[in-house]
Amino acid sequence: MNPDRISRFFSIAGMQIELQAPSDCPGLLLEDRTDPFSGKPPRPAAAVTVDWRESAAPLRAEGELVYDPGAIWRMFRGEGFWCAELSYADDTGAVGKDGVRSLLYANDTWDRLTLKERRIDPGWHGLFSLGAGELAVRASIVPTGGLLLHASAVDDNGRGVLFSGRSGAGKSTQLGFWSGRPGVVTMTDDRAAVRCSPEGGASGYGTPWGGLPGTSRDHSAPLAAIVMLEQAPENRIERLSPAAAAAALACRAFLPYWDRSLMQRAFANLETLVRTVPVHLLRCRPEPSVVDLVRSVL
């Protein structure tokens, strides 16, 4: 390790993520949301290195544009590397919507990354705690058998339950109904990771990228169920077939659309998931009694 550089370790979805930065630079200035994920996992599913580099010049993506989801980032393909361009402003508003905040370079297996950023002003913080870190985990988890899902998650006395659905379906509302009950640990209100084990079964994890800071923690639980949420006038829960579960979850997974081989692996992970973990459709009113209805199928 170069003495001029320091490392900070994170445990996210069972992966060890090492963020390296120059010791004379606050390149590790991050939002508080990553604090609960500081440290090393006991048995890492993968070791990912993020080499943080400061750029004095304006950032410009390298390679050919291959994926533009119309969001805050775009993916480019260079000779043997991926380059994600992240463009959104932080709370300081110092960078306009079209300004490039960060470039995230990755190898094909997404375990050797370089994050190039430009410090703007004293209110600056690195995007590892926001879009860059989320994108890194979204991709690097796939080769480990995992997926990142648009879902909230709880550990109900050792039984992990994910709640997924379109925005407004009630993911955060569910978390509120479960929170504070004996033996219940909330894991995330918006971004849950899952990983299937070669020995069978799957685990759910909280990640730092929830909707509200402070609701996520580095916690995992064996998955007992995934619940797809729909608002309805009556409460009803039914188990989905693996085919229906695959179609429903594919729309709620953060998939690597820019890379065919990584997508094939992601779909293989989804196949294992829907054949391993029961997936239910919960049509419900937003009321606490649905906790008992969900528990009835665990």
Added chain:
Amino acid sequence: MKRKESFLLQNVGGENLLVPIGAQVMDTSGIITLNETAAFLWEQLEADRSEEELAAALAGGFEVDEASAAADVETFIAELRENGLLA
């Protein structure tokens, strides 16, 4: 006619999921599910095929008469064209 290259068809949990890969994602919306015959026709379109050839392949691969196969192919091709999935 041929399908666009920039898609991935994969059976997941018994469901045929068709997803755009790469730049084409910019022009299309999300994940498409295909039934068994549609997935069969999509695979046929890896090579250049006429509607007549597709109908014959469908009639040979599934227990449908040629008239029904031709109608199914016509509908499917129209949907592919409408959604910009043909090369």
